[in-house]
Amino acid sequence: LNKIGNLTADGRPILGLDAEKLAEIVFNISKYCVIVPAHAWTPWFSIFGSKSGFDTIEECFGKYSKYIFAIETGLSSDPAMNWRLSMLDNISLISCSDAHSPSKLGREVCVFETELSYNAMFSAIRHKNPSKFLFTVEFFPEEGKYHYDGHRDCQIRWTPKETKAHNKLCSVCGRPVTVGVMHRVDDLADRSDGFRPATAIPFKSMIPLQEIIAESKGRGVGTKAVQEAYHSAVQKLRTEFKILLETSADELRAALLPEIADGIIKVREGKVSIAPGYDGEFGKIKIFSEPHPASSASGGLGTSLHFMERGI
Structure with missing residues (x-):
C-alpha cells in the first residue's frame, strides 16, 4: 500500500485508490479480512458523509459490498440515528475509539460475551448475535463535532430545518455551510425518528x-x-x-x-x-x-x- 499512498501522514493511511479497488486488494488476501467503514457519517472522508458522494454501501464498494457487514457510527451519530435507514437493517453498527488519543480510548466501545479472539468477535458482529454482541457504549452524538450543520468561522449553528430554510448558505458570509450528520441522516432516512428494528443491538450513552x-x-x-x-x-x-x-x-x-x-x-x-x-x-x-x-x-x-x- 505504501506504493499507492502515504501510510505515515498522521496515523491514518491516505491511499490514492477508490474504495472498490481497496476492497478487491483486501478481500483477495484472506477470507478473514474485514473492512468496516469508520465514522460513517462524518462530512469528509466517510462512506455516507455529505462530501463523500455515496448514498449506499453498494455505490461505494460495488461488487464487494456483499462483504461489508458492519459500519462504525462515529462520534456524531449513534445507533438510533442509523436505525432510521432500512438499508442498514442487516448491517451491524459498531463503535470504536481513536487509537491516536490514548486518554480517550474506551469512550466508544463494543461489548461482547465471547472468547477474546478476532474470529469470535467478528463472528458476533457479522451475525448480529445479541447473545454474543451485547451492546455498544456511545458518545452522546450531539457532542460530536459534526452533529449539526453550520459555519464555525461565522458562529452559525443550524438544525437541518434551518439549513434548508437558508438554502445551505451561511447567513453571515453567504458561503455554503458544512452539512452535518443529523442533516445527512435526514436526507437518506426512510423512517421517522424513534424507529427501532427488531434485530437492533442495544446501546448506552456515556460520558x-x-x-x-x-x-x-x-x-x-x-x-x-x-x-x-x-x-x-x-x-x-x-x-x-x-x-x-x-x-x-x-x-x-x-x-x-x-x-x-x-x-x-x-x-x-x-x-x-x-x-x-x-x-x-x-x-x-x-x-x-x-x-x-x-x-x-x-x-x-x-x-x-x-x-x-x-x-x-
Whole structure:
C-alpha cells in the first residue's frame, strides 16, 4: 500500500485508490479480512458523509459490498440515528475509539460475551448475535463535532430545518455551510425518528468519568484535583466501565463524593444539556444546570443549550 499512498501522514493511511479497488486488494488476501467503514457519517472522508458522494454501501464498494457487514457510527451519530435507514437493517453498527488519543480510548466501545479472539468477535458482529454482541457504549452524538450543520468561522449553528430554510448558505458570509450528520441522516432516512428494528443491538450513552468529575468540581480534566478523584474512584470501584455502567446508585453514593455520584447517575438517565457540535467544533455538554450544592462548579447553561433526556 505504501506504493499507492502515504501510510505515515498522521496515523491514518491516505491511499490514492477508490474504495472498490481497496476492497478487491483486501478481500483477495484472506477470507478473514474485514473492512468496516469508520465514522460513517462524518462530512469528509466517510462512506455516507455529505462530501463523500455515496448514498449506499453498494455505490461505494460495488461488487464487494456483499462483504461489508458492519459500519462504525462515529462520534456524531449513534445507533438510533442509523436505525432510521432500512438499508442498514442487516448491517451491524459498531463503535470504536481513536487509537491516536490514548486518554480517550474506551469512550466508544463494543461489548461482547465471547472468547477474546478476532474470529469470535467478528463472528458476533457479522451475525448480529445479541447473545454474543451485547451492546455498544456511545458518545452522546450531539457532542460530536459534526452533529449539526453550520459555519464555525461565522458562529452559525443550524438544525437541518434551518439549513434548508437558508438554502445551505451561511447567513453571515453567504458561503455554503458544512452539512452535518443529523442533516445527512435526514436526507437518506426512510423512517421517522424513534424507529427501532427488531434485530437492533442495544446501546448506552456515556460520558467519560474524568469529564463527569471535572464538571462536578468545576475544574479542568487535567487538573490535580480531578485526576486524584478519578484514580481514587477507580481504586475503590475497580474499573471506569464498572463505575459508569454497573455500580448501583447506593454503592456510588457510599464510595464517591455526592456530586460525582449524582453526575454519574444523571448521565445514565440521559439527563444532560448539550449545545450540539458543528463544522468541526465539539458540542458542549453540561450535566448540572446549576452548581451542585456539594461542589464549587459554576452554573448557567446559556440560551443555546437544550435539554436532552435519552433512555439507556
